[in-house]
Amino acid sequence: MCYTSPVLGAADFARPCNKIGLTMPAAAKVQAKRPPVRSDAKTAGRTGAVRRERNCSVARTLDIVSDAWAFLIIREAFFGTQTFEAFRSALGIPRATLTGRLRKLTELAIFRQVATGTSQRKEYRLTRMGFDLYPSFIALMQFGDRWLSEGKPPPLTLVHSKCGCDSHPLVSCSSCGQGVKARDVQYRDGPGAGRHPAKNSRNTRRASDGGRFQLGRPSSVSRALQIIGDKWSFMVVREAFFGNRRYDKILTALEIAPNILTDRLSRLVANGVFRRRQYQNSPDRYEYLLTDMGMDLYGPFIAMLQWGDRWLSKGKPPLLLKHLSCGSDFRASVVCNRCNEPIVAADMQYKLAYDPTAFGALGPRSIT
Numbered sequence: 001m002c003y004t005s006p007v008l009g010a011a012d013f014a015r016p017c018n019k020i021g022l023t024m025p026a027a028a029k030v031q032a033k034r035p036p037v038r039s040d041a042k043t044a045g046r047t048g049a050v051r052r053e054r055n056c057s058v059a060r061t062l063d064i065v066s067d068a069w070a071f072l073i074i075r076e077a078f079f080g081t082q083t084f085e086a087f088r089s090a091l092g093i094p095r096a097t098l099t100g101r102l103r104k105l106t107e108l109a110i111f112r113q114v115a116t117g118t119s120q121r122k123e124y125r126l127t128r129m130g131f132d133l134y135p136s137f138i139a140l141m142q143f144g145d146r147w148l149s150e151g152k153p154p155p156l157t158l159v160h161s162k163c164g165c166d167s168h169p170l171v172s173c174s175s176c177g178q179g180v181k182a183r184d185v186q187y188r189d190g191p192g193a194g195r196h197p198a199k200n201s202r203n204t205r206r207a208s209d210g211g212r213f214q215l216g217r218p219s220s221v222s223r224a225l226q227i228i229g230d231k232w233s234f235m236v237v238r239e240a241f242f243g244n245r246r247y248d249k250i251l252t253a254l255e256i257a258p259n260i261l262t263d264r265l266s267r268l269v270a271n272g273v274f275r276r277r278q279y280q281n282s283p284d285r286y287e288y289l290l291t292d293m294g295m296d297l298y299g300p301f302i303a304m305l306q307w308g309d310r311w312l313s314k315g316k317p318p319l320l321l322k323h324l325s326c327g328s329d330f331r332a333s334v335v336c337n338r339c340n341e342p343i344v345a346a347d348m349q350y351k352l353a354y355d356p357t358a359f360g361a362l363g364p365r366s367i368t
């Protein structure tokens with residue numbers, strides 16, 4: 001069984017279809033009674049039983065960028081920062097922490113080290129894999145600009161040098177070129193579908209650690225990641241895109257501790273990603289529906305999915321996406337809303353609404 005995306009379609013329930021081969025969670029259906037919750041889901045967080053996480057390219061991407069320091073370093077690199085001291089100045093990051101993160105990002109092949117002239121000093125340059133994160137950052141930035149600017153002008157305006165226009169990139173279908181909305185996408189298992197034992201370290205990061213995302217220059221990408229960069233929050237939103245909107249269904253799908261799920265749902269409601277709707281009395285039960293803002297996270301999600309598929313899936317994407325509007329399987333493509341050309345870092349210029357030197361940071365400069 002496969003299912004048509006998410007969330008809140010007609011009658012607020014995802015529409016199942018008759019394709020075969022899916023082990024994904026079934027689309028949300030009206031349920032007469034509370035479904036049973038697997039005991040491992042109830043107890044995994046407390047007993048140390050091994051949780052098994054769904055293979056997910058977005059999660060693989062977020063495993064890297066949800067580490068706030070790693071994210072901030074990559075962001076500064078997109079502004080042209082290349083040296084240890086410049087990263088330190090822009091982020092106020094402790095030396096040992098910066099050394100560790102640069103080493104890790106180099107091991108991950110996001111950066112490569114290059115020698116400069118006769119000096120012993122090395123610089124850090126983004127690799128192709130690193131540059132390819134740029135569209136995901138841009139998609140997150142657009143989301144942050146739209147929803148998290150608190151009425152102020154966005155921190156920066158993008159100018160696309162290919163067309164010379166101010167650009168508000170959008171996430172489009174690689175097949176038909178049209179923008180992609182959550183409701184227009186159908187999923188099925190790809191060759192990399194399945195589950196794997198969960199690593200606990202990142203998952204248990206306290207959501208309050210997200211404040212670190214705001215270090216350094218003002219950034220809409222930071223604001224977006226502060227909401228979903230916490231791994232649990234992200235997975236709860238992902239389940240909503242899969243049509244799981246009830247507490248028990250999400251608990252079962254994610255096999256997480258109830259207190260963590262309760263905490264993340266509360267945060268996501270407070271942040272405007274979900275709204276709560278009562279669907280049962282005695283006892284009172286609620287379901288969690290994505291708001292317009294929550295639905296708008298879909299673009300960044302599939303942009304990050306695309307990156308994870310390309311670089312971390314060994315040619316076996318866990319999930320295949322079909323665009324219902326054109327009937328084709330597709331990849332997410334982040335394109336300029338003016339000229340429709342794919343966004344790459346080297347083609348982008350910036351108009352800043354702030355003075356980067358006030359943050360010890362470099363102004364944007366061309367990067368190659």
Ligand SMILES: [Zn+2]
Nearest residue numbers: 173176323326
């Ligand atoms: Zn399409």
Ligand SMILES: [Zn+2]
Nearest residue numbers: 160163336339
């Ligand atoms: Zn353009």
